[in-house]
Amino acid sequence: MEVLNNYQRKKLDESNDEEFYSDPKFVYHLDANFRQNLSDLYEREIDNNLTVLDLMSSWDSYLPKGKKYKKVIGHGLNKQELERNKIFDSYWIQNFNLSQQIPLDTESVNYCLMVAAWQYLQYPENLTKEIARILSREGKFIIAFSNRAFWHKAPNIWTSSTEEERVKYVRKVLISNGFSEPKIIKKFTEPALNIFNFLNKDPFYCLIATRE
Numbered sequence: 522m523e524v525l526n527n528y529q530r531k532k533l534d535e536s537n538d539e540e541f542y543s544d545p546k547f548v549y550h551l552d553a554n555f556r557q558n559l560s561d562l563y564e565r566e567i568d569n570n571l572t573v574l575d576l577m578s579s580w581d582s583y584l585p586k587g588k589k590y591k592k593v594i595g596h597g598l599n600k601q602e603l604e605r606n607k608i609f610d611s612y613w614i615q616n617f618n619l620s621q622q623i624p625l626d627t628e629s630v631n632y633c634l635m636v637a638a639w640q641y642l643q644y645p646e647n648l649t650k651e652i653a654r655i656l657s658r659e660g661k662f663i664i665a666f667s668n669r670a671f672w673h674k675a676p677n678i679w680t681s682s683t684e685e686e687r688v689k690y691v692r693k694v695l696i697s698n699g700f701s702e703p704k705i706i707k708k709f710t711e712p713a714l715n716i717f718n719f720l721n722k723d724p725f726y727c728l729i730a731t732r733e
Contacts, residue, residue, distance in 0.1 A: 522697040523646050524690070529678035530643040538616050538641070541674060542598035545605075549581070550637055551667055555723040558708055559583045559636065559665055562727060566661060571631035574655070577617070577638030580605035594630070621647035625655045633662045640670045640679040640687075645694045653699030653732050662700065662730045664691060667723040688726055695730045703730035 534541070549556065560583050567573065569589040575582045578595045580602045595612035597603050603612040613624065621644050633652050642648060652662055668684055678690060688705060695703050708725040 524694050524697055525643075525646070525676075525678055530676050532643070532674060532676045533680075534673040538618055538674065539598055541671070545580075545599050545601040550669060552723045554710055555667055555725050556583055558725040559727075560585055562663070562665075562706070563634075564588070566663060566729065567632055572629065573632045573634065574625070574630045575609075575634045575636075576652075577635055577641070578603065578606065578612075582606060582608050582634070583636065584608055591631075594625070617648055618643045621651055623648075623651045623655055627654050628657045628660075630655045631657050631660050633660070635662075635664045637666050637669065639664055639666055639691055640675045643676050645691075646698050649694055649698040649700070656732055658732065660732065662695070663727065664730075665725070665727040667725065669723065684724065684726070688728070691728055695728065699733055700730040701733045703728040 563583065564585045567588060570591050572592045572594070573584070573590055574594045574596070576596045578597045579599070582593070582595070584590075584593070592610045593608050595603050595606055595609035596615060597612065598614060598616060600614060603609065603614070606612070618641070633656060639645065656662065666687070670679065672680055679687060682690060688707070692703055692705070706725070706727040706729070710722045
């Protein structure tokens with residue numbers, strides 16, 4: 522079911538996303554605090570010997586090193602970044618703002634991850650339906666984000682919303698397109714008094730959903 526209107530899908534920079542991501546960015550877009558929260562959550566939520574799909578990924582998937590994975594599949598827009606990600610068994614390149622069909626079999630994935638990426642989706646409804654299709658019956662869709670973005674590449678729905686409204690928006694798309702009520706996790710760390718540390722406190726938002 523559609524949640525967004527045409528205006529909400531528009532973004533400041535409507536040029537092809539593949540051009541923007543053509544240069545690899547071997548940097549962390551999220552602070553150490555956020556990355557630790559994410560890895561700890563994966564440690565709890567992901568069981569061993571199952572298939573993981575990391576959508577809109579990069580050179581690091583933040584997956585715990587101690588886990589055993591049946592297969593880890595990557596997806597993104599930059600070949601050099603995906604090649605650098607040694608946890609991937611395979612990967613493919615696709616712009617989800619042009620096509621939302623995922624080239625994987627129905628019920629072939631146990632976990633679908635999306636980190637700091639939902640904010641760039643212009644057609645999240647179609648993509649969410651596809652993720653519901655490829656997930657196994659007990660499969661989980663784990664979406665994590667903070668308050669950072671390449672703002673010129675984020676649609677109006679994201680740039681014009683508060684952090685709380687963004688959580689509600691993601692939830693609405695999920696429950697309107699094949700998922701049950703998600704578990705919502707929010708973590709905030711008070712800035713340290715040390716002036717050099719106060720930036721390293723990205724808020725952590727996560728929604729975990731299973732198929733309806």
